[in-house]
Amino acid sequence: MKAVSKILIVEDDPHIVHFLRSALQAAHYSIDVADSIAQALERCADYRPALVVLDLGLPDGDGKTFLKTLRSFSDIPVLILSARNSEDEIVGCLDIGADDYCVKPVGVPELLARVRVALRHASVMQQRDNVIQVDDLVIDLFQRRVSLGQQELHLTPKEYDLLALLAQANGKVVTHRRLLSAVWGAEFVDHTHYLRIYMGNLRAKIEQNPASPRFVVTEPGVGYRLLIE
Amino acid sequence: MPFKFKSLTPLFYSLGFVTVASLIFDVLTPWLDVPILAMGYLLLVLFASMRLSYWGALLTAIFSFIALNFFFIEPRYTLQVARLQSLLELLGFLAVSITMVSIMERLKTQSLTAKQAQMQAEAARQLAEKLLRLRCEDEILDQGAQAIASAFFARVILVSVRAKAPTSVVYDTDAAGNDVVDAGAARWVAEHHLAIGPTTGYWPQLYYWCIPLQISSTSQMVLFLYASQTDSYTKSNLAFLQGLTGQVSLALGLLYAKQSEQVAMQQAERENIHNALLASLSHDFRTPLTTIVGAASSLRHQQSGLSMMQQESLCGLIESEAIAMLDDAENILSLTRVETLGRLALHADWQSLEELIGVVLSRCRQRYSHRLFDLNCDRSLPLIFVDPKLIIQVVMNLVENTIKFDTSGSVVKIAVTTRDDDYVMVTVQDRGVGISQDVAQLMTKFVRGQPESRQPGFGLGLTICDAIAKVHGGQMLLENAAEGGLNASILLPIRHDQEPVS
Known part of the structure; x- marks a missing residue:
């Protein structure tokens, strides 16, 4: 039998803790709770969670401080839980090592999906797949080939790089900044229009209906995500 | 007074003119009478009074008088006059030519003044046009001070004067210049609202002008002007300067009026939003909340009596009503943000x-x-x-x-x-x-x-x-x-x- 994954909830609002705890326990995770950054860091060292669910509004500091300290000694995946309209903060946290995010209020199905992706990503870190398959879309990272159904797709090098980056993220969101600096170079991080145009071309090739994407979804103001589930 | 070679230029010119004309006339004597020659000299004087300074023209008139006598009045090549008639002719010539010179001088001054006044009016108009386009106090002050400085080839310093606070330099066209401002003068000007300096009638011993600028009821500003040449301190230049500072004050006054109008409008708009929000909070938020509370308490207290289907639909109701309320909250937040911050949002x-x-x-x-x-x-x-x-x-x-x-x-x-x-x-x-x-x-x-x-x-x-x-x-x-x-x-x-x- 698979070992139960331990999740640390860092949140100071008792009602949200109540909801998160019951939702995650019902999905058979083991739960611990910290209500401040200091306590959270302590619990990370002692309790060794498989995942941290981090609320950004904490009484003794912001999420970035916590993330920076945590990343100095551990690469436990971190799922950000944030209020609406705080894209800048979310992107800031993703750029310094958070794994993914959910916007409050979050429904249970979405929360569980994000938790699964983050946990899977942690296990994939150890044994990386060279071939990633989503429905009938197959991305072969080793041979740099992409096929849809039986059909091999002809992507330009940049389109392929974008798709490969999303595939390697394994369902996690990838920020605009990361995509731009990885594909075009660090000096292009503000040229979001490059991204829009190439992403449009990529979607036209891999999606049947680009306006209702099955594979690559837009996270407005944050980045893109390849839907794995 | 030291001797200046340059101050003799009109003398040389007038001598030259008269000599050349006399030589030409001398050649022409067999064909021309004295009255015609006198007219020739008059033309020369007219020409000189257009081209030379007042003194040059006057000298030309006197030299012409002498030359006419010496070369052409009998006995020729002497300064003597044989006949009374010729003497009268000579005196008449002198009177006419001097009168002509002074009339020409007056005309010249008038047209110069008119031209200067026109240029000054144009400069003031251009300044006014430029300032009215600006939307910020600092820009108006900067541009105004620069325009004044370049019109007078002068250093301009703006000093802010507040009650119970030290005076402070707000703007200086010579940023590297040393601090020369007399705080006492600035205070006096701000208090009495009068210009001081040469030709103003107040503090005439100063070597600069200090002019009040009306800013607002709470703060005052005065403008110091240090001209590079002392002959710039004339009455007409003072009027010009006051015209220019008037434009600056006017532009500022309009800006303040517009700003306070905008503030009032924004306030009214905000109040409108505020009232409408209160009205809708009391109605549109209460309705879904009533549904939510009702459904939740029904689930809690009557659970045993509800079928699975009913429980499910009550839960769905709670969820959808809550989401709708969140959307409404989001709309209200966005509206307030967009209306208060504009493009900054x-x-x-x-x-x-x-x-x-x-x-x-x-x-x-x-x-x-x-x-x-x-x-x-x-x-x-x-x-x-x-x-x-x-x-x-x-x-x-x-x-x-x-x-x-x-x-x-x-x-x-x-x-x-x-x-x-x-x-x-x-x-x-x-x-x-x-x-x-x-x-x-x-x-x-x-x-x-x-x-x-x-x-x-x-x-x-x-x-x-x-x-x-x-x-x-x-x-x-x-x-x-x-x-x-x-x-x-x-x-x-x-x-x-x-x-x-x-």
Whole structure:
């Protein structure tokens, strides 16, 4: 039998803790709770969670401080839980090592999906797949080939790089900044229009209906995500 | 006074003129009488008074008088005069030529003054025009001081004077110059509201001018002008300076008036929003809350008596009502943000409209699984420079509005097209009742299509759409569709300054 994954909830609002705890326990995770950054860091060292669910509004500091300290000694995946309209903060946290995010209020199905992706990503870190398959879309990272159904797709090098980056993220969101600096170079991080145009071309090739994407979804103001589930 | 060679120039010129003319006339004597020659000399004097200074012209007149006597009056080549008639002629010549010189001098001064006055008026007009275009106090002061400094070839310093506070230099056209301002003079000028310095009648011993500028009732500013040449301190220049400072004061006064008017308008607008928010909080928030509380307490206290189906539907009700309230809260927040911050509220970036509508569609399909959506999107839409979340919110509002008011359950149609290469237009079509009221009134906050309607939600949706479209430089359109129902569109401008993609 698979070992139960331990999740640390860092949140100071008792009602949200109540909801998160019951939702995650019902999905058979083991739960611990910290209500401040200091306590959270302590619990990370002692309790060794498989995942941290981090609320950004904490009484003794912001999420970035916590993330920076945590990343100095551990690469436990971190799922950000944030209020609406705080894209800048979310992107800031993703750029310094958070794994993914959910916007409050979050429904249970979405929360569980994000938790699964983050946990899977942690296990994939150890044994990386060279071939990633989503429905009938197959991305072969080793041979740099992409096929849809039986059909091999002809992507330009940049389109392929974008798709490969999303595939390697394994369902996690990838920020605009990361995509731009990885594909075009660090000096292009503000040229979001490059991204829009190439992403449009990529979607036209891999999606049947680009306006209702099955594979690559837009996270407005944050980045893109390849839907794995 | 030291001797200056330059001051002798008029003498040389007049001597030269008269000598040359006399030599020519001497050759011509066999054919010309004395009166004709006298006229010739008069012409020469006229020419000299146009070309030379007053003294040069006067000297020319006197030399001509002597030359006429010496060369042409009998006995010739002497300064003697044989006949009384010739003496009278000579004296007449002298009187006419001197009168001519002084009349010419007066004319010259007048035309110079007129020209100068015209130039000064033009400078003042140009300054006024320039200042009225500026929208900020510092710019007006800077530009005004610079214009004055360049008109007088002078150093200009603006000093702010406040009661019970030290005077401070606000602007200095010679930024590297040393601190020369006399605080006492500045205070006196600010207090008495009078100009001081040469020709003003106050503190005439000063070597600069100090002029008051009316700023506002609470603070005063004075302008110090240090001319590079002492002969700039004339009465007419003082009037010119006062004209220019008057323009600066006027521009500032207009700016303050406009600002306070704007503040008052914003205040009124804010109050309107505030009142409307209170009104709708008391009605539109209470209704869904009542449903939520009712459903939750029913689940808690009557659970044993409820069937699984009933429990499920009560839970669904709680969820959907809460989500609707969240959307309303989001709308209120966005509206307040856009109306108070304007363009500053935008997190704008290059966006693909197809992507954004895709996000809207996936949300709508989750939330309204019983409805069908149809998207008709132009191929090759340009990217637009917008705030992605606000645009998603606008389209979401339009779609929800449609779903709310078109209960026939027909397909919700969304079309994205370009219009004249200037705008991208997103249109959401419904098959509802259309609009009968004044469209503008529909857009006013919290007014709903049907009064006392039992339909859910705020009338806020369209207002926020309009505000978001406007803050992006676009607009919102509502028209009754030819086939019935309403076409709600937003137009967003296409920017043509996108850098090429490499």
